[in-house]
Amino acid sequence: MTRVRRALLAGAVLALAMPALGAKFYKWVDDDGVTHYDTKPPTGQTASEEVRTRHSASSDQDQAVKRLEERRAAEAQAAQRREEERRVRENPDQVSEERCARHRQNLEVLLNKPIVRAKNPETGEMEVIDQARREQMLEEARAAIEFCEARSKR
Known part of the structure; x- marks a missing residue:
């Protein structure tokens, strides 16, 4: 018997809620700049817009x-x-010096840290680099530092 009562109670609650789901609501701003919402549009000259209440x-x-x-x-x-x-x-000289400093830092990390992480350009996640990638990055950092040093001798 309790199952039947629960089912009837749930049905009654849903039936009572149905008008609220389909009800129209209106939104308007009064002369003082206050926004109002109601089930009835405002009386008088105030313009209102219908508001959708059920979001799908x-x-x-x-x-x-x-x-x-x-x-x-x-x-x-x-x-x-x-x-x-x-x-x-x-300020090209300052930017160049900043880049050279960054290459020196990268080389230092690659030479001295046993585990190095780098951002994966495809996923954007940080990943531990393997030995082959470390060697490639070492080569690139050394070449960049050589370029920096050659540029500074000019």
Whole structure:
């Protein structure tokens, strides 16, 4: 008997809630700039708009969010590139010295740390580099430092 009562009670609650799900709500801003919501539109000259109360996510919402995140990331990268280009134009010697210092730091880490992590450009996650990648990075750092030293002798 209790199962039947529970089922009837659940059905009654749902039946009572149904009008609220389909109810229309209105939104308007009064003369004082206060926003109001009600089930009835305002009386008088105040304009109102109907507000949708039941939200159903679109099937492509995840894709839209992903596209937005990708666009924001691309815009951030473009802004960083523009800032770096501006810095190079305005003070190329300082930027060059900063880059050379970074190459020296990288070489120091590669030579002295047993485990080195680097950002994976495809996933953006930090990963432990293997020996082959370490050797490649050592070679690149040494070549960059050689270039820095040759440039400074000029």
